[in-house]
Amino acid sequence: MGLNRKDILGLEEMSADEIRLILDTAASLKEIISRPIKKVPTLRGKTVITLFYEPSTRTRVSFELAGKYMSADTVNIATATSSVKKGETLLDTAKTIEVMGADMVIMRHPIGGAPHFMAQHLRASVVNAGDGMHEHPTQGLLDMFTIQEKKGRFEGLKICVVGDIFHSRVARSNIWGLTKLGAEVRVAGPATLIPPEIERMGARAYTDLAEALRGADVVNVLRLQLERQSKGLFPSVREYTRYWGVNRERLALAKPDALLMHPGPMNRGVEITSEIADGDQSCINEQVTNGVAVRMAILYLLLGGGEVA
Amino acid sequence: MKILIKGGRVIDPESGVNAVLDLLVDEGKVARLGSGLSEDGAQPYDATGCLVLPGLVDLHAHLREPGEEYKEDIASGTAAAAAGGFTSLAVMPNTRPVVDNSSLVRSVLERVAQNGLVNVFPIGAISKGQKGEELTEMGDMKEAGIVAVSDDGKPVQSSELMRLALIYANQFGLPVFSHCEDLSLVNEGVMNYGYTSNRLGLRGIPAAAEEVQVARDLILAEATGAHLHLCHISTAGSVELVRRAKERAMAGGFRVTCEVTPHHLTLTDEAVANSQYDTDTKVNPPLRTEADLVALREALADGTIDAIATDHAPHHQDDKLVEYNYAAFGISGLETALAVIHDRLVRNGILDWLTLVQRMSLTPARIIGIDRGRLSQGAVADITIFDPALRWTVDSRQFRSKGRNTPFEGQELVGRVRTTFVSGRLVYSAG
Numbered sequence: 152m153g154l155n156r157k158d159i160l161g162l163e164e165m166s167a168d169e170i171r172l173i174l175d176t177a178a179s180l181k182e183i184i185s186r187p188i189k190k191v192p193t194l195r196g197k198t199v200i201t202l203f204y205e206p207s208t209r210t211r212v213s214f215e216l217a218g219k220y221m222s223a224d225t226v227n228i229a230t231a232t233s234s235v236k237k238g239e240t241l242l243d244t245a246k247t248i249e250v251m252g253a254d255m256v257i258m259r260h261p262i263g264g265a266p267h268f269m270a271q272h273l274r275a276s277v278v279n280a281g282d283g284m285h286e287h288p289t290q291g292l293l294d295m296f297t298i299q300e301k302k303g304r305f306e307g308l309k310i311c312v313v314g315d316i317f318h319s320r321v322a323r324s325n326i327w328g329l330t331k332l333g334a335e336v337r338v339a340g341p342a343t344l345i346p347p348e349i350e351r352m353g354a355r356a357y358t359d360l361a362e363a364l365r366g367a368d369v370v371n372v373l374r375l376q377l378e379r380q381s382k383g384l385f386p387s388v389r390e391y392t393r394y395w396g397v398n399r400e401r402l403a404l405a406k407p408d409a410l411l412m413h414p415g416p417m418n419r420g421v422e423i424t425s426e427i428a429d430g431d432q433s434c435i436n437e438q439v440t441n442g443v444a445v446r447m448a449i450l451y452l453l454l455g456g457g458e459v460a
Numbered sequence: 461m462k463i464l465i466k467g468g469r470v471i472d473p474e475s476g477v478n479a480v481l482d483l484l485v486d487e488g489k490v491a492r493l494g495s496g497l498s499e500d501g502a503q504p505y506d507a508t509g510c511l512v513l514p515g516l517v518d519l520h521a522h523l524r525e526p527g528e529e530y531k532e533d534i535a536s537g538t539a540a541a542a543a544g545g546f547t548s549l550a551v552m553p554n555t556r557p558v559v560d561n562s563s564l565v566r567s568v569l570e571r572v573a574q575n576g577l578v579n580v581f582p583i584g585a586i587s588k589g590q591k592g593e594e595l596t597e598m599g600d601m602k603e604a605g606i607v608a609v610s611d612d613g614k615p616v617q618s619s620e621l622m623r624l625a626l627i628y629a630n631q632f633g634l635p636v637f638s639h640c641e642d643l644s645l646v647n648e649g650v651m652n653y654g655y656t657s658n659r660l661g662l663r664g665i666p667a668a669a670e671e672v673q674v675a676r677d678l679i680l681a682e683a684t685g686a687h688l689h690l691c692h693i694s695t696a697g698s699v700e701l702v703r704r705a706k707e708r709a710m711a712g713g714f715r716v717t718c719e720v721t722p723h724h725l726t727l728t729d730e731a732v733a734n735s736q737y738d739t740d741t742k743v744n745p746p747l748r749t750e751a752d753l754v755a756l757r758e759a760l761a762d763g764t765i766d767a768i769a770t771d772h773a774p775h776h777q778d779d780k781l782v783e784y785n786y787a788a789f790g791i792s793g794l795e796t797a798l799a800v801i802h803d804r805l806v807r808n809g810i811l812d813w814l815t816l817v818q819r820m821s822l823t824p825a826r827i828i829g830i831d832r833g834r835l836s837q838g839a840v841a842d843i844t845i846f847d848p849a850l851r852w853t854v855d856s857r858q859f860r861s862k863g864r865n866t867p868f869e870g871q872e873l874v875g876r877v878r879t880t881f882v883s884g885r886l887v888y889s890a891g
Contacts, residue, residue, distance in 0.1 A: 163659065242781050262783040263661035264737030271736065283785075285661025320661060347664070348655035 154452040158270040158277040161286035162327040170328055174296050176448035177441070183220055184443055194223035197454050200253045202228045202244070203280070204260045209415055209439060210280050210289070214257045217446035223454070226253075241265060245272040254454055258282075276453045284318050289449060290414050291324025293442040295332070297434055298369055300441070301410055305332035311363050311405070312336065313397055314373030314422055315344045316356075317384075321373060321414050326354045339363035340395055343384045360395050367405040371412040372397050375422045388421055398424040402432065410434050462486045463884060464499050468507025468845060472514060473818040474834040483512060485841040488883035493837060507845055510878060513817050514835045515547025515578075515842030516798060517824035519637075519719050520612070520691060520769035522790070523549070523580070525571060526564075527556025532774040532862045534568075537794070538577040540772070540861035542888035544794040545877040547842035548579040548825070548832050553590070554613040560585035560596045565604035577887045578880075579842070581607040581828060583637060586625045590614040593621070595628055602632045607828035610637035612691060613744075617643060619676055626686035635687040635717070635827060640673035640698070641745070650785050652729040652746040660733055662784060665746050667695040674698045678705040681714045689827060690718035692771050694745040696755035703764045717827050719769035720756050722800045723791055723867065728753055731867055732784075739780045739787035740867045743773070747867075757810050760819060767824045768816075770797045774863020792863030796854055798846065800868060802875035806848075841884035850876040 154169060162170065183191055199218045201211050211227065218225040230238070239247075241260075245268075248256055255276040258266045263285035270277040281287040295305070302308060310329055316322045316338045326336050330353035338349060339357040349356050357363035364370060375391060385391050402411060411423075411432045419425045428435060463485040470481045470493065482497035483490060523537035532540075541549050551568070553559035559568060565582050572580040584601035588594045590611045598609055609629050616622045616638070629636050646669045651657050653664025674690060678701055681688035690702065698718075705716050723743060728750050731741045741747060759765040773790025780787050798820070805811040811819075817833075825833030832842055853872050856864035880888035 240778075240781070241783055260783070262785045265783045267736045268783060283661050284663075323659075323661060346658040347653060348658060351655050352659065 153455055159288055159449060159453065160266050160270060160277065160279045162288045162291050162324045162331070163286065167331045170292070170295070170331060173292055173445065173448050173452065174299055176452060177296050177444040180447045180451065181441070181444035183447070184440060189220045190222060191220065192222045194218065194221040194450060194454055197223040197254045198252065199223045199225045199255045199257065199450065200228060200248060201225065201257045202230070204230045205281070207259055207280070209442065210259065213439070213442040214280065214446050217443050217450055220443070221447055221450060223450060241268060242272060245269050248275065249273055255450070278449060278453070281320050283320065285320055286324045287320040288324050289442070289446055290321050291328040293438055293445040294325055294371060294412060294414070295328050296441045296445050297412065297438050298410065301434065302368060305329060305334040308334040308368040309366055310334050310336050310369040310371065311339060311367040312371045312373065313339045313360065313363070313395060315375055315379060316340050316349065317344045317346045318376065318379065319373050323352070325371060326352050330354070337363045337367070341385050341391065344379070360401060361404055364401055364404040367409055369410045369412060370397060370402060370405055372423045374414065374416065375418055377418070392421055396422055396424070397427065399426055402427050412438060414438070461884070462499055462502035463505055464497060464502040465505045465507050465512055465843070465845070468510045468512035470512045470835060471813050471817045472835040473814050473822045475836050476814070477835070478814055483835070485843070485881070485884045488841050488885070490835055490837055490839045490841050493835070505879070509847065509849065511813065511846045511848060512835070513545070513844045513846060514821045514833050514839070515844050515880065515882065516545045516820045517548040517830070517832055518546045518770050518772065518794070519550045519767055519824045519827060521549045521551050521772040521794065522554065522774065523551050524555060524774065526567070531776050531779070533575070534571050534580070535575040536860060536862045537772070537774070538580065540794040540859060541578045542880045543860045543877065544796070545798045545844035545846060545880055546578060546794055547844065547880060547882045548581065548830065550581045550583050550607055550828055552610060552612045553583055553585040558585050558590045560588050560590070562597065562600040562604035565601050565606055569605055578882050581605070581830060583608045583610050585609065586611040586616060586636065587621065592616050592618055595621070595625060598629055598634055599632050602634060606634070607830065608635045608637045608689065610639065610691070612637060612639040615639045615641040615643065615673060619680065622677060623680050623684060626680055626684040626688065630684065630686035633829070635689045637689045637691050638673070638677045639691045640670050640677060642669050642672045645669035645672060649746070650742060651732050652748050654729065654749060656729040656733055660737065667697050667748065667752070670695055670745055671697040671701060674701050678702070678716065681705070681716055682708065682712050685713045687715040687717070690716070692721050692724065692745055692769065693718050693765070694724045694748050694752060694756070696752045699755045699759040699764060703759070706764065717766040719767040720760060720765045721769060721771045722793060722797045723747065725753065725756055725760065726800055726804045727867060735867070737784050738867070739782065739784055740791065740865045740869065742784060742787050742789055743791050744789035757805065761811060761815065766819065767827060768797070768801060768819045769824065770794050774861050775865045776862070777864065780865050790865060791867060792856070792859065792861045792865045795859050795861060796866060796868050796873070798877060799873040799875050802846070802848060803873040807874060841881055843881040844877060845879040846875060847878045848875045850874070852876050
C-alpha cells in the first residue's frame with residue numbers, strides 16, 4: 152500500500168490512516184540508518200530536488216540523507232532569502248524544474264502556501280519542508296514518530312507545546328497530527344503569541360505554563376525567534392524565560408516519565424535550560440535520527456519504490 | 461436616433477416604477493414611457509423578459525491610466541464597465557502619477573473623451589501624491605471635473621489631516637471617500653485575521669484595522685459637519701458604527717454614506733483556504749467571515765449601506781501568479797458585479813430589484829451629485845438591459861478588462877447584461 156496522493160503539504164489535510172502508514176513505514180525503514188552500509192537500491196533512478204528559500208541545516212540534510220540512503224539522486228538548490236522578488240519568480244522556477252524532469256521537490260519557503268503554488272504547477276511531487284507560519288509536516292511526523300516509539304500510543308496522551316505558537320509551523324503540524332490520532336494537545340506561551348481561535352484547531356491554550364505542564368506526557372519546546380521581541384510581541388527575553396522558559400522545576404510538573412522534545416536549533420538558557428536539554432528525559436537527538444527515518448518513509452511512499460532490500 | 465425599447469420591465473427607484481413598459485429614447489434622453497408605444501422611424505429593441513434599468517453607477521473603480529496601462533486602460537476599463545452594465549464610473553486617483561491637480565484631472569478627461577465608452581467622473585486625491593501630508597488643490601480640481609476626493613489605497617493616517625480634508629472638501633461640496641485602515645494594525649497582513657489565517661499560516665488583517673478608522677472618521681465627520689463616504693466597508697463592526705452615526709447625522713448636521721463590494725457580500729475568508737491560496741482571493745479589505753457577510757447583507761437591505769461599488773482593481777497576471785504575500789491586492793469586478801448580486805442576493809430574496817437599482821444606480825449618482833440613476837421622462841438615456849434568466853459561467857478570458865483576477869472564475873451565475881446604452885448610444889451588446 153502506498154500513499155494515494157502526489158504531494159505532502161500539511162498534516163491538516165491528511166487522514167489518520169495516512170499518518171499511521173507513514174509512521175509504520177518509518178519504523179520499518181529506521182533500521183537501515185544503523186547498518187554499516189547505509190544504502191538500499193529502492194529509489195534508484197529517482198531525482199529529488201531540495202529547494203530552500205530559507206536557511207536550514209537539519210531539515211535539508213535530513214532529506215538529503217534520506218534520499219541517498221535509498222539511492223535517489225539528490226540535488227540542492229539554495230536560494231537567497233531576501234531577494235526573492237528581484238530574482239526568478241516561483242512560477243518560472245517551477246517550470247524550470249518541471250522540464251528538468253525531477254520526480255520530487257522538497258521545498259522550504261518563508262510564505263504560507265508557497266508549496267501549494269508549486270504543487271499546482273508541477274507534475275512532480277512536492278513535499279513541504281516548512282512554509283512560513285503554516286505547516287512543517289515532516290517535523291510533525293518525526294515528533295509523532297518519536298512519541299510513538301517511546302510511548303507506544305497517542306490515545307489519551309497529554310502533549311504540551313510551549314513557546315511562540317503564533318508564528319510556529321511546527322506547532323500547527325503537531326496540533327493537526329496529534330489530535331487526529333487521539334492525543335490531547337495543550338499550547339502554552341505569552342498571550343501575544345497565541346493565535347486566534349486556536350481551540351477550533353483542537354488545542355487548548357494556556358498562558359500559565361505550570362497549568363499546561365501539569366500531568367503532561369510530552370513537553371515539546373519551540374525555538375523562540377529572538378527578533379519577535381523587536382516587534383513588541385514580548386518585552387524582553389528575560390521576562391520570556393521567567394514565565395515560559397522550561398527548566399528542571401517546571402519539567403517536574405509533568406509526569407515523571409514525560410518526554411522532552413525540541414525541534415532545534417535550541418536557544419539554550421532561553422526557552423530551555425541545558426540541564427534538561429541534555430538530561431535523561433530529553434529525546435532531542437533521537438528526534439533528529441527519527442527525522443531521517445520519517446523522510447525515508449515519505450520518499451518511499453510518494454515515489455512508489457519497490458521492495459526495500 | 462430614436463430607439464424604442466419594448467416589452468421590458470422598467471425599474472426606476474426614483475419614481476417607484478416597476479412595471480412592463482415601453483421606453484422611447486430620443487436625442488440621448490428618455491422621451492416617453494408607456495404601454496403599447498409606437499414611433500415612426502424608431503429602431504425597435506425587443507426587451508421581452510428583460511429588465512430595463514437606469515445605467516449602473518460605480519463609485520469605486522481603478523482604471524490604471526495613466527501609468528499602469530499594462531493592468532488596464534481607459535478603453536479596456538470602460539469597455540468592461542459597459543459589458544457589466546455600468547454607464548458611469550467614479551475613478552480613483554491612485555494612478556501614476558497620482559491625480560492630485562487640475563491638469564491631471566483634465567488629462568484624464570481628455571483621454572476619456574477619446575477612448576472612453578462610458579461616463580467617467582474622476583476622484584481627486586486628498587493629499588498631494590497621496591502621501592498623507594498636504595492637502596491638494598480641491599477647488600481647482602473640482603472646477604476641472606472631480607466629484608469627490610480620496611486617498612484610496614493609501615489611507616490617511618494623520619487624524620488632523622483627515623479633519624482638515626473634511627472641512628476643506630466640504631466648502632466645495634465634495635464628499636471625502638475614505639479607505640479606512642489603520643496601517644499599524646494591518647501590520648503586513650494579507651487576509652482576514654482569524655481562524656482561517658491561523659490555519660493557513662498567513663498574516664491577518666484584523667477587523668479592528670478598519671473599524672478604528674471608521675470610528676475616527678465618523679467622529680471627525682460629526683465634528684466638522686462634512687460629507688464622509690466610507691469606501692468598501694467589510695465588517696459587522698463597521699456596519700454598527702455607521703448605523704449609530706447615521707442616527708445622529710440629520711440632527712448633527714453631517715452626512716455619512718458608505719459602500720460595499722459584491723465580493724464582500726458573497727465570499728468569506730474560507731475562499732482563501734478552499735482555493736488553496738489562490739491569489740485572486742487577495743483583496744483589500746480582505747474577505748471576512750460569515751458573520752460579517754450576514755451583517756453587510758442586512759445593512760444593504762435596510763439602507764445602512766447606501767451603495768454597492770465594485771472596487772474594480774484589475775491586475776496583470778504577473779502581479780498575481782506569485783506567492784500569496786507577494787501578490788497584489790484586488791479583484792477585477794466590473795464584469796461580474798451585477799450578475800453576482802442578482803444571482804446571490806436577488807434570487808434568494810435578500811434584495812428586491814427596486815432596492816438593487818437604488819444601491820447600484822440612483823444612490824451612487826446622488827452621492828457624487830450627478831444627474832444619473834433615473835429613468836423617468838427627460839432623464840439621460842443611460843440604460844442597462846439585463847436578462848435575469850440567462851445562465852453563464854464566468855470565464856475571465858472573455859473579459860473586456862485586462863484584469864483577469866476574479867475569485868468567481870468558473871462559477872455559474874444566473875442573469876447577465878444584454879445591452880448597455882450611454883446617452884442613447886449602444887456601447888455594449890452581448891453575443
